[in-house]
Amino acid sequence: MNENLKTPRTSRRRKEGGDLGAKGEPFQWCLGGALAIGLAMIAGFLVLILWNGLGALYPKAIQLVALGDGTLLAGEIFRRESFRPEPHQLAEMDEAVREAIVRQGGVAERILLRTGNFDIYNEDFRWVLQAQIRQQTTPKELWFIERTEWGPFIGIIKSLRLDARQYKAEELTEAFIEAAHKEAQKRRKRIRELERGETSRINHSMEAERLALRKAVLRYGENGEDYLRAKRRHNWVMERLQAQYNELSLEIQKLREEDAKFQLVLSTVDEQDKTLRLSEIVRMFRPNAMGVAARLGVYFSRWWELLTSEPREANTEGGVMPAIFGTFVMTVIMSLAVAPLGVVAALFLREYARQGLLVSAVRVGVNNLAGVPSIVYGVFGLGFFAYLLGGRLDELFFPERLPSPTFGTGGLLWSSLTLALLTLPVVIVATEEAVAAVPGSMREGSLACGASRWQTIRYIVLPRAMPGILTGLILAMARGAGEVAPLMLVGVVKMAPELPVDSIFPYLHLERSFMHLAFHIYDLGFQSRNSEAAKPMVFVTTLLLVGLVGVMNLGAVSLRSRLRRKFLEAHF
Amino acid sequence: MQGLAWRKEDTVYHLKPGEAGSIIRIRDFSLWYGTAQALFNVNMDVEKGLVTALIGPSGCGKSTLLRCLNRMNDLIAGVRTAGEIFLDGQEIYGPGVDVIGLRKRMGMVFQKPNPFPMSIAENVLYPLKVDGIRDKALLQETLERSLRAAALWEEVKDRLKENALGLSGGQQQRLCIARAVAADPEVLLMDEPCSALDPVATGKIEELIDGLRGRYTIIIVTHNMQQAARVSDNTAFMYLGRLIEYGETARIFTNPKVQQTMDYVTGRFG
Numbered sequence: 001m002n003e004n005l006k007t008p009r010t011s012r013r014r015k016e017g018g019d020l021g022a023k024g025e026p027f028q029w030c031l032g033g034a035l036a037i038g039l040a041m042i043a044g045f046l047v048l049i050l051w052n053g054l055g056a057l058y059p060k061a062i063q064l065v066a067l068g069d070g071t072l073l074a075g076e077i078f079r080r081e082s083f084r085p086e087p088h089q090l091a092e093m094d095e096a097v098r099e100a101i102v103r104q105g106g107v108a109e110r111i112l113l114r115t116g117n118f119d120i121y122n123e124d125f126r127w128v129l130q131a132q133i134r135q136q137t138t139p140k141e142l143w144f145i146e147r148t149e150w151g152p153f154i155g156i157i158k159s160l161r162l163d164a165r166q167y168k169a170e171e172l173t174e175a176f177i178e179a180a181h182k183e184a185q186k187r188r189k190r191i192r193e194l195e196r197g198e199t200s201r202i203n204h205s206m207e208a209e210r211l212a213l214r215k216a217v218l219r220y221g222e223n224g225e226d227y228l229r230a231k232r233r234h235n236w237v238m239e240r241l242q243a244q245y246n247e248l249s250l251e252i253q254k255l256r257e258e259d260a261k262f263q264l265v266l267s268t269v270d271e272q273d274k275t276l277r278l279s280e281i282v283r284m285f286r287p288n289a290m291g292v293a294a295r296l297g298v299y300f301s302r303w304w305e306l307l308t309s310e311p312r313e314a315n316t317e318g319g320v321m322p323a324i325f326g327t328f329v330m331t332v333i334m335s336l337a338v339a340p341l342g343v344v345a346a347l348f349l350r351e352y353a354r355q356g357l358l359v360s361a362v363r364v365g366v367n368n369l370a371g372v373p374s375i376v377y378g379v380f381g382l383g384f385f386a387y388l389l390g391g392r393l394d395e396l397f398f399p400e401r402l403p404s405p406t407f408g409t410g411g412l413l414w415s416s417l418t419l420a421l422l423t424l425p426v427v428i429v430a431t432e433e434a435v436a437a438v439p440g441s442m443r444e445g446s447l448a449c450g451a452s453r454w455q456t457i458r459y460i461v462l463p464r465a466m467p468g469i470l471t472g473l474i475l476a477m478a479r480g481a482g483e484v485a486p487l488m489l490v491g492v493v494k495m496a497p498e499l500p501v502d503s504i505f506p507y508l509h510l511e512r513s514f515m516h517l518a519f520h521i522y523d524l525g526f527q528s529r530n531s532e533a534a535k536p537m538v539f540v541t542t543l544l545l546v547g548l549v550g551v552m553n554l555g556a557v558s559l560r561s562r563l564r565r566k567f568l569e570a571h572f
Numbered sequence: 573m574q575g576l577a578w579r580k581e582d583t584v585y586h587l588k589p590g591e592a593g594s595i596i597r598i599r600d601f602s603l604w605y606g607t608a609q610a611l612f613n614v615n616m617d618v619e620k621g622l623v624t625a626l627i628g629p630s631g632c633g634k635s636t637l638l639r640c641l642n643r644m645n646d647l648i649a650g651v652r653t654a655g656e657i658f659l660d661g662q663e664i665y666g667p668g669v670d671v672i673g674l675r676k677r678m679g680m681v682f683q684k685p686n687p688f689p690m691s692i693a694e695n696v697l698y699p700l701k702v703d704g705i706r707d708k709a710l711l712q713e714t715l716e717r718s719l720r721a722a723a724l725w726e727e728v729k730d731r732l733k734e735n736a737l738g739l740s741g742g743q744q745q746r747l748c749i750a751r752a753v754a755a756d757p758e759v760l761l762m763d764e765p766c767s768a769l770d771p772v773a774t775g776k777i778e779e780l781i782d783g784l785r786g787r788y789t790i791i792i793v794t795h796n797m798q799q800a801a802r803v804s805d806n807t808a809f810m811y812l813g814r815l816i817e818y819g820e821t822a823r824i825f826t827n828p829k830v831q832q833t834m835d836y837v838t839g840r841f842g
Contacts, residue, residue: 442686449752
């Protein structure tokens with residue numbers, strides 16, 4: 001026996017390791033390698049987003065560049081790159097520059113300057129050849145001024161006009177300008193409050209009155225006594241509202257005239273003058289004269305603006321608060337819709353339905369639904385929810401508003417429901433698995449105590465399966481919050497005038513269209529007037545979206561781990 | 573071996589009806605899992621207030637028979653039955669029988685302890701919760717009575733709010749017994765209650781069964797013949813889905829009439 005085992009053949013095979021899989025090592029390397037690649041990609045993505053997103057709002061130094069042909073430019077350095085100029089480009093260059101490039105083997109270096117002053121130059125950016133630069137400095141008196149319109153202004157202050165007094169640049173201190181600017185911002189805020197708050201309240205009342213009258217027409221006809229009474233009342237109320245409106249317009253008009261007396265006279269580095277109302281200025285500072293602390297101050301004030309205010313300038317400037325809010329509200333409503341539906345469906349499939357061909361077919365169908373392209377859900381949502389359901393709702397409940405649709409077009413509710421449908425398979429599959437993982441002995445124990453099936457599900461199965469169900473919901477939320485394609489059809493817009501939640505009854509306006517971070521990214525990156533200027537905002541918005549999804553997931557994960565501790569504690 | 577040649581007339585009975593009479597009567601009961609027959613024309617009376625043991629080799633149908641008594645087999649797809657089982661004269665497989673009500677009259681203890689992932693108190697009071705009873709005093713009284721009946725009160729009275737999954741295996745099983753008696757059933761069904769426990773815990777459970785004798789009718793399935801001999805009044809020996817011999821425990825273990833019973837109880841096969 002022993003001799004048999006020691007035949008040379010066997011021993012040679014053993015030495016060489018014969019079957020590679022038997023040793024396990026190479027396979028282990030494969031598995032670890034695959035994991036490492038996956039992790040590296042995720043880490044790379046996060047680092048890219050964090051680096052670009054976190055850095056985008058930090059104020060950069062302003063370079064004053066003098067070119068060989070005497071042109072003066074001022075701006076932030078956005079990017080620099082090497083390129084190989086085409087012959088016709090070379091032909092256009094100065095002799096000295098061309099020689100320099102040829103000496104370097106035909107490779108030129110260029111930088112992208114963000115010059116701002118779009119209203120004067122008709123462009124925000126300018127490529128400058130490194131070889132063309134004669135002198136490059138960072139003078140302290142250059143201001144970076146963020147405006148409500150036309151993007152940033154980069155230049156110097158010539159004078160300041162406050163009401164009747166004119167101050168020359170030499171008389172101005174930074175503190176003085178700041179105080180004047182604060183005052184101007186107060187005026188701007190006041191005007192805005194009047195325009196947005198009061199005016200919109202009056203407009204809403206007027207619209208409500210118009211709808212009430214229209215309702216009366218639909219109910220009583222054009223000639224009835226009731227209609228005429230309603231009409232008289234309508235006219236009375238409208239007169240008062242119109243009077244209020246006129247008064248308000250007058251006040252706004254006055255404020256504007258008053259505001260126009262506070263002006264800042266500026267000049268670009270190449271001596272083109274520009275007069276700005278102080279109230280048009282969002283933020284002004286001299287980056288070259290600032291230390292790290294002051295720059296951080298600007299940085300955080302920019303973040304604050306981003307998180308709390310509305311977009312300006314075709315979304316490339318200002319905040320993204322409506323988009324954050326819209327994403328959050330939509331995800332919450334979607335979760336509220338998908339969780340009960342998915343859980344109930346899965347419970348029926350697993351606990352009540354007779355396991356057979358039909359149930360298997362349904363299960364396969366559900367799994368396949370997860371693979372349907374999301375745009376198809378969008379089309380379905382638009383056709384079924386918005387046009388069919390919404391159209392019926394409008395006919396039944398809001399006939400006075402027709403032909404302008406209320407629910408009969410895309411909106412918050414339909415978007416949430418469409419995404420709920422999209423994420424339903426995830427929740428169903430996760431719930432089914434969680435429910436199946438509840439030990440049969442517990443079910444039997446409960447039934448043997450005289451519990452009904454429903455009581456067993458309610459008291460034993462559901463609590464035990466809850467962590468698994470929440471996992472499904474987390475996945476669904478993550479998928480739903482990042483989805484754009486179907487939303488473009490059923491309710492997301494580039495710019496929503498009003499939030500879906502406000503102080504006007506009924507507070508939550510499910511029919512309104514809304515803004516969404518993911519769509520905002522698409523819009524900024526590919527639909528804006530100047531995609532180069534929007535680039536930092538794309539990263540910042542991406543960072544916010546990833547952060548928002550992360551925060552919502554963290555909430556669900558912490559809830560899940562609490563439940564897990566409760567139900568899966570210490571087996572003996 | 574009798575095997576396929578067995579007829580129901582072959583079952584040997586040594587029992588004369590006891591004074592208290594029988595609480596469960598099984599008549600010509602057969603059961604199929606799909607096409608495989610698991611029980612063959614079982615006829616058996618269970619005496620009230622006594623401990624009845626079901627013994628036999630693995631797969632002989634003793635657990636199946638036990639689970640028929642509170643219709644737990646309803647949960648398994650493809651189960652079909654024939655024959656009748658009466659509880660106090662009421663046919664439990666008849667049409668329109670309230671299965672939930674039936675299960676409330678029969679407490680069941682399973683092979684592996686299966687406490688619910690809740691507190692100890694909630695576990696014991698689960699049958700009452702299911703009945704919608706909210707009377708604090710009654711709940712408190714039931715909790716103490718059941719835990720005392722299961723000889724667990726002294727060990728857990730200070731930690732009733734703790735999670736039941738933190739108890740030891742033996743404690744968990746006694747908790748399950750407390751849960752089974754909390755609903756004040758007439759019959760206790762025990763499906764190998766000690767098979768997952770160590771000898772000390774097993775001893776405790778056996779003591780407990782002895783203590784419950786007379787208050788409840790107990791039917792216990794066991795693999796352990798010493799256990800059957802120690803705790804039961806009557807013993808039924810089953811083999812291949814047939815009831816082979818049924819009588820007083822002493823008679824079955826010392827003087828069985830059928831050769832197979834003899835072989836099994838003396839440990840010649842099993």
